[in-house]
Amino acid sequence: MLPYAHCSPQCKPQSQRMPARLVAWVCGICTGGTLDGASLRDFKLSFQVDNIRKEFSSQNGSVVAIENINFLAGAEEFICIVGPSGCGKTTLLKIIAGLALPTSGSVNFLSALNPNQLRSAMVFQDLALFPWMNVLDNVAFGLEALGVDKAQRRTRALKFLDRLGLAGFAKNYPHELSGGMRQRAAILRAFLCEPQILLMDEPFGALDAQTRLVMQDELLRIWKEFKHTVVYVTHDIEEAILLGDRVLVMSGRPSNIRADIRVELPRPRHLTDQSHPEIADLRFQIWKMLEEEVRKEVGSINV
Amino acid sequence: MKGLINKERWITVVLVAIFFLAWEWSAGNGFISKFIFPQPSRVFASMIELTASGELTENLFATLTRLFFGFLLGGIPGLLIGLFMGWRPRIRRMLTPVISALHPIPKIALFPILLVLFGIGETSMSILIALAVFFPTLVNAMEGARQINTVYLEVASNVNASRWLVFRRIIFPSSLPFVFAGAQIALNIGLIVTISVEMLQGRNGLGRMMWFGWQMMRLEQVYSVIFIIGIMGLAINALINACMRWFAPWYDIRGQAEY
Ligand SMILES: Nc1ncnc2c1ncn2[C@@H]1O[C@H](COP(=O)(O)OP(=O)(O)OP(=O)(O)O)[C@@H](O)[C@H]1O
Ligand SMILES: Nc1ncnc2c1ncn2[C@@H]1O[C@H](COP(=O)(O)OP(=O)(O)OP(=O)(O)O)[C@@H](O)[C@H]1O
Ligand SMILES: [Mg+2]
Ligand SMILES: [Mg+2]
Numbered sequence: 106m107l108p109y110a111h112c113s114p115q116c117k118p119q120s121q122r123m124p125a126r127l128v129a130w131v132c133g134i135c136t137g138g139t140l141d142g143a144s145l146r147d148f149k150l151s152f153q154v155d156n157i158r159k160e161f162s163s164q165n166g167s168v169v170a171i172e173n174i175n176f177l178a179g180a181e182e183f184i185c186i187v188g189p190s191g192c193g194k195t196t197l198l199k200i201i202a203g204l205a206l207p208t209s210g211s212v213n214f215l216s217a218l219n220p221n222q223l224r225s226a227m228v229f230q231d232l233a234l235f236p237w238m239n240v241l242d243n244v245a246f247g248l249e250a251l252g253v254d255k256a257q258r259r260t261r262a263l264k265f266l267d268r269l270g271l272a273g274f275a276k277n278y279p280h281e282l283s284g285g286m287r288q289r290a291a292i293l294r295a296f297l298c299e300p301q302i303l304l305m306d307e308p309f310g311a312l313d314a315q316t317r318l319v320m321q322d323e324l325l326r327i328w329k330e331f332k333h334t335v336v337y338v339t340h341d342i343e344e345a346i347l348l349g350d351r352v353l354v355m356s357g358r359p360s361n362i363r364a365d366i367r368v369e370l371p372r373p374r375h376l377t378d379q380s381h382p383e384i385a386d387l388r389f390q391i392w393k394m395l396e397e398e399v400r401k402e403v404g405s406i407n408v
Numbered sequence: 409m410k411g412l413i414n415k416e417r418w419i420t421v422v423l424v425a426i427f428f429l430a431w432e433w434s435a436g437n438g439f440i441s442k443f444i445f446p447q448p449s450r451v452f453a454s455m456i457e458l459t460a461s462g463e464l465t466e467n468l469f470a471t472l473t474r475l476f477f478g479f480l481l482g483g484i485p486g487l488l489i490g491l492f493m494g495w496r497p498r499i500r501r502m503l504t505p506v507i508s509a510l511h512p513i514p515k516i517a518l519f520p521i522l523l524v525l526f527g528i529g530e531t532s533m534s535i536l537i538a539l540a541v542f543f544p545t546l547v548n549a550m551e552g553a554r555q556i557n558t559v560y561l562e563v564a565s566n567v568n569a570s571r572w573l574v575f576r577r578i579i580f581p582s583s584l585p586f587v588f589a590g591a592q593i594a595l596n597i598g599l600i601v602t603i604s605v606e607m608l609q610g611r612n613g614l615g616r617m618m619w620f621g622w623q624m625m626r627l628e629q630v631y632s633v634i635f636i637i638g639i640m641g642l643a644i645n646a647l648i649n650a651c652m653r654w655f656a657p658w659y660d661i662r663g664q665a666e667y
């Protein structure tokens with residue numbers, strides 16, 4: 106079966122340059138070639154990032170943020186992206202979200218959308234909670250945009266507010282929340298509208314280690330429940346290994362994807378688990394790559 | 409209610425009281441002309457007299473009515489056009505030169521034209537007040553819509569929010585603090601223009617009262633009206649603050665919360 110054979114004509118991917126069979130084949134490669142024929146047939150694709158390049162120009166000349174970015178995302182895949190600061194992770198997410206246009210290249214969506222489903226929703230790095238709305242209205246904004254009626258918005262939002270430990274704060278304004286609570290609210294706003302693709306830009310950056318662990322658990326549970334494709338940007342290598350099916354390591358600017366690492370560990374994962382020595386290897390491998398990239402950058406500044 | 413009894417408020421009250429006492433004393437002693445600067449006590453007496461006779465209340469009401477209708481007539485279009493100009497860069501680029509060119513024209517100078525077009529009466533006066541109110545409302549609303557952090561608009565377009573939803577839930581509420589600041593300026597300018605135009609052509613109103621006061625050399629009456637206008641300024645300020653607290657509660661406290 107072709108990955109998008111069940112698509113209606115109007116939701117055909119914009120670009121058909123890559124035949125489906127090839128897509129499936131590449132997919133087999135990018136998933137580490139571990140899929141046999143049967144599971145390859147079950148493997149649904151979500152989107153394809155096709156040779157993206159993004160150049161920002163200003164008075165001080167232009168910056169190529171990202172270049173030659175190519176990857177395929179499976180429909181129920183959890184993809185983590187790590188990379189040095191300023192390499193273009195946020196830029197990439199915004200391009201996937203359709204909030205910014207690439208200078209060249211395209212993002213092709215390979216699966217059908219249910220009616221009233223959002224293609225993607227993003228958790229912004231700077232949260233972007235609306236200061237003029239209380240928490241309830243903030244998290245329900247996506248639903249409001251989807252045309253869900255008020256009572257239903259309320260019940261759905263309250264259910265999840267409770268789940269993320271914000272139950273008593275529905276009527277508070279964002280400035281009355283702690284940093285971590287704001288972050289949870291921002292996450293909730295994105296996944297409450299049950300998008301096909303959930304784009305998260307360092308969502309747990311402001312959480313303490315313990316809350317972060319609990320939230321990661323909760324995120325994985327929600328992910329299993331709703332089965333979205335998740336693209337998750339983080340600075341934290343351990344977090345990437347803990348959460349991701351795959352870790353994409355980005356190089357320094359102009360950045361591309363330096364490595365695409367499959368994490369073949371069974372879930373639930375525990376990083377302190379002694380029975381998986383490969384965790385340490387993986388961590389070291391990624392750490393090494395990132396260090397190299399950062400050194401390149403810093404070195405080039407010194408010259 | 410904490411705001412009414414805070415320390416700064418008392419300092420203000422004391423300073424103002426000293427000013428009036430000094431005035432009273434120096435006018436009484438002949439340091440300054442009693443005729444040009446009648447003592448505050450006499451002004452106050454005249455104010456009571458004017459209130460008792462109903463003259464002051466009646467004229468105050470006339471002025472407030474004019475200001476109110478002029479404010480609505482000029483403020484609503486100013487608000488809407490301003491918000492759209494701030495929101496949509498193309499509309500802004502298109503209209504900014506026009507607005508900039510029209511803004512500095514002294515509106516009172518247009519009064520004769522309005523009189524020719526609409527005749528002597530309330531219509532001409534309302535339109536004049538509306539013109540005066542229109543520009544400060546517009547400029548502030550535009551700035552309000554323009555200062556919105558683009559990330560909020562990205563959130564909206566990320567969830568495919570309709571234009572109407574973006575306007576209703578983002579552009580409008582986040583501009584409110586600027587809109588109220590604009591409304592405060594607009595109300596004050598509107599009041600100035602209302603009183604000026606009443607001096608020129610009113611059957612009634614505070615401006616008319618003041619003009620009569622001058623003509624009949626009843627300076628206590630002039631000062632009474634000036635005093636009332638000052639109180640109206642205070643009322644405008646209080647009204648705007650109340651609106652701000654009521655409609656934009658998030659704004660007032662934002663500074664303290666380091667948000
Ligand atoms: N609007 C813009 N105009 C000009 N340059 C930009 C713009 N947005 C991003 N850039 C540049 O693109 C590069 C990548 O930015 P981006 O925000 O995507 O980095 P990032 O990987 O998310 O970094 P961080 O980890 O610090 O969040 C940066 O070097 C930045 O200077
Ligand atoms: N301005 C405020 N108005 C009302 N409640 C507030 C305000 N600021 C903080 N709070 C409440 O006080 C509590 C502590 O907030 P604070 O920001 O100090 O937490 P924190 O320890 O820094 O948390 P985090 O690790 O998430 O940043 C929170 O529950 C929050 O709801
Ligand atoms: Mg970023
Ligand atoms: Mg904190």
